[in-house]
Amino acid sequence: MAAGESDFLVQAATYLGAAxxxxxxxxxxxxxxxxxxxxxxxxxxxxxxxLLHQEEGVFHIAELGVVLFLFVIGLELSLSRLxxxxxxxxxxxxxxxxxxxxxxxSLFVAAGVMPAPAAAIAGFSLAxxxxxxxxQWLKDRGELNTAYGTQSFSVLLxxxxxxxxxxxxxxxxxxxxxxxxxxxxxxxAVGVVALLIVIGKFGLDRLFRLVASAxxxxxxxxxxxxxxxxxxxxVAWAGLSMALGAFLAGVLLAESSYKHEIETDIEPFxxxxxGLFFIxxxxxxxxxxxxxxxxxxxxxxxxxxxxxxxxLFGLSRLMxxxxxxxxxxxxxxxxxxxxxxVVFTLGVSAALFTNAQVxxxxxxxxxxxxxxxxxxxxxxxxxxxADDMGEDLKGPEAERDHAxxxxxxxxxxxxSQVLQNSGVAVTAIDRNPSHIRNAxxxxxxxxxxxxxxxxxxxxxxxxxxxxxxxxxxxPKSVNHAVTMLREKLPNTTILAVAHDRIHExxxxxxxxxxxxxxxxxxxxxxxxxxxxxxxxxxGVIDDYVQQFRKLDRERLLTQIDQGxxxxxxxxxxxxxxxxxxxxxxxxxxx
Numbered sequence: 370m371a372a373g374e375s376d377f378l379v380q381a382a383t384y385l386g387a388a389x390x391x392x393x394x395x396x397x398x399x400x401x402x403x404x405x406x407x408x409x410x411x412x413x414x415x416x417x418x419x420l421l422h423q424e425e426g427v428f429h430i431a432e433l434g435v436v437l438f439l440f441v442i443g444l445e446l447s448l449s450r451l452x453x454x455x456x457x458x459x460x461x462x463x464x465x466x467x468x469x470x471x472x473x474x475s476l477f478v479a480a481g482v483m484p485a486p487a488a489a490i491a492g493f494s495l496a497x498x499x500x501x502x503x504x505q506w507l508k509d510r511g512e513l514n515t516a517y518g519t520q521s522f523s524v525l526l527x528x529x530x531x532x533x534x535x536x537x538x539x540x541x542x543x544x545x546x547x548x549x550x551x552x553x554x555x556x557x558a559v560g561v562v563a564l565l566i567v568i569g570k571f572g573l574d575r576l577f578r579l580v581a582s583a584x585x586x587x588x589x590x591x592x593x594x595x596x597x598x599x600x601x602x603x604v605a606w607a608g609l610s611m612a613l614g615a616f617l618a619g620v621l622l623a624e625s626s627y628k629h630e631i632e633t634d635i636e637p638f639x640x641x642x643x644g645l646f647f648i649x650x651x652x653x654x655x656x657x658x659x660x661x662x663x664x665x666x667x668x669x670x671x672x673x674x675x676x677x678x679x680x681l682f683g684l685s686r687l688m689x690x691x692x693x694x695x696x697x698x699x700x701x702x703x704x705x706x707x708x709x710x711v712v713f714t715l716g717v718s719a720a721l722f723t724n725a726q727v728x729x730x731x732x733x734x735x736x737x738x739x740x741x742x743x744x745x746x747x748x749x750x751x752x753x754x755a756d757d758m759g760e761d762l763k764g765p766e767a768e769r770d771h772a773x774x775x776x777x778x779x780x781x782x783x784x785s786q787v788l789q790n791s792g793v794a795v796t797a798i799d800r801n802p803s804h805i806r807n808a809x810x811x812x813x814x815x816x817x818x819x820x821x822x823x824x825x826x827x828x829x830x831x832x833x834x835x836x837x838x839x840x841x842x843x844p845k846s847v848n849h850a851v852t853m854l855r856e857k858l859p860n861t862t863i864l865a866v867a868h869d870r871i872h873e874x875x876x877x878x879x880x881x882x883x884x885x886x887x888x889x890x891x892x893x894x895x896x897x898x899x900x901x902x903x904x905x906x907x908g909v910i911d912d913y914v915q916q917f918r919k920l921d922r923e924r925l926l927t928q929i930d931q932g933x934x935x936x937x938x939x940x941x942x943x944x945x946x947x948x949x950x951x952x953x954x955x956x957x958x959x
Contacts, residue, residue, distance in 0.1 A: 402644070403707060404739065407647050407650060416652075416656045437638060439616040440597050441636070442529045443616040458523045461524055461684060461688050462523055462525075463527055470493035471492065473491070473496065473673075474489045474491065475488075493531075493535055494708065496528075497531075497706035498528060500706065502704060502707075503521060506741065506742070507522075528708070535712060539715045539716055540719055558607040561604055566621065573625065578802050581802050590634035596618055626815060628816060629798060630818045650710045673703075673734075674704065674744060678703045681702055681703075682695045682696060682698075692752070693752030701748075705737045709731075709734045710731060771796055772794070773797075773831055774840060775838065775850065776841035777797050777815045777840070778804060780887065781838075784838055797813065799816075820846060831854065834861065835862065836862040841866075847866070847867075851880070866884075867886045869888075871933065916944045
């Protein structure tokens with residue numbers, strides 16, 4: 370093995386080993402994986418144990434994690450979702466961003482820390498909260514669907530949108546006063562974005578449909594990654610941020626039937642590369658600068674948390690939130706965010722910030738994350754005295770009650786119609802492109818995805834579903850899905866369609882809540898209609914069907930215990946009418 374290859378493996382092993390040690394520890398302490406990755410970077414970096422040195426190649430690779438992260442965020446921002454949350458997103462979210470950013474920027478200018486253009490970028494970057502940190506915190510506490518959880522998510526959603534123009538503004542602000550034709554650059558950027566929108570609108574769904582029909586998971590993942598890379602390169606050529614291209618690609622696919630499959634395939638790459646990005650940020654923390662100004666770091670972190678908490682609490686109350694919800698939401702979003710690191714890195718490259726300034730601001734953001742659990746605990750205690758803690762669990766939770774239908778064939782379509790027409794929200798996935806096209810022609814929205822994959826089911830919302838209905842054609846896929854779901858989500862209601870009797874016998878020990886044999890009910894209905902046409906009375910028919918169900922159940926249990934051939938005699942046991950039952954009872958009594 371060549372020396373260069375060996376050195377690469379040593380670096381990779383060091384990165385992965387540091388993350389494998391620190392991330393579980395920080396998760397166990399309820400501090401989140403981001404702080405774990407940052408700590409890993411500090412430990413292996415030049416200002417820690419000096420196991421690795423900064424290399425530009427590592428940072429370029431790590432930045433792909435941010436690009437993929439923004440792509441996944443774009444996938445979640447469908448127009449329908451934005452519209453349903455528009456008041457909180459563009460009301461409270463926008464107010465929080467502009468007021469907080471403006472206040473912090475004004476403080477920087479007043480203190481003479483940096484000039485106004487740089488202060489504006491720094492102020493708005495510190496207005497961000499950590500999407501990954503806050504959402505994981507809410508999820509761990511089981512409060513993502515509460516009123517304050519929904520409010521917090523809306524603010525984070527606007528921040529995720531706001532990062533795009535902020536990243537695009539960095540090179541523009543850094544170039545103020547320089548030469549160059551700004552209008553030519555703007556026209557170039559607008560042209561590229563418009564072209565990407567047109568291509569995405571009319572071409573992307575067809576492309577993924579073609580790839581999906583080939584049945585290759587690897588080709589599908591490669592196509593998704595290629596799309597992200599291509600759009601990122603296109604907007605970078607136009608002078609904008611690569612992250613903007615990835616975000617745009619995600620938004621273009623947000624309404625696609627293939628969004629869940631794309632998100633699932635990209636998730637492993639996104640998670641690893643984003644972790645590597647945070648490790649690289651940790652490596653850049655200059656402890657010499659921090660120790661020399663530790664009062665600034667501690668004071669800055671406490672001040673940042675205090676400013677964001679007070680401002681968001683006040684804005685929430687002005688927009689009608691309850692006092693308890695406003696307190697908890699403000700505390701949850703009081704920390705700095707991961708996008709701050711992205712803006713800091715870009716700001717150094719554009720000469721807006723010095724390395725010392727970035728080290729201090731990065732340390733302040735990191736410390737503010739550590740303070741979040743404490744702030745949240747205090748806010749919850751204060752909120753308990755301010756509001757009825759149970760009132761906020763009603764409305765928003767109902768919006769997340771939904772059924773997940775896996776497999777949109779004959780049975781899936783009928784089940785979906787009944788549930789939707791009953792007012793139940795339905796999410797449907799299927800791995801057959803022809804089923805998806807057929808469903809769309811009748812006005813149904815079905816997403817592309819393999820229901821035998823746990824990551825696919827989780828991406829489609831299995832963890833939040835009130836019921837999961839498995840209607841796939843492949844019995845092995847149904848069995849595998851039941852096994853995985855029962856292990857991962859033991860309390861979720863699972864209803865499974867059995868292909869035939871043998872399949873029902875296989876499913877029984879796996880533990881679904883309900884098993885329905887695919888042709889059983891339709892066959893019984895046909896038998897009922899036939900008996901009716903032959904002159905049997907309705908009550909007699911009901912009694913005979915009930916007797917069949919009892920015998921069929923008895924036979925199934927016998928087969929499970931003794932094998933498929935057992936219980937044959939039950940198939941040929943004649944039904945007994947009411948008159949025959951009475952006659953038999955008299956005979957026995959005599």
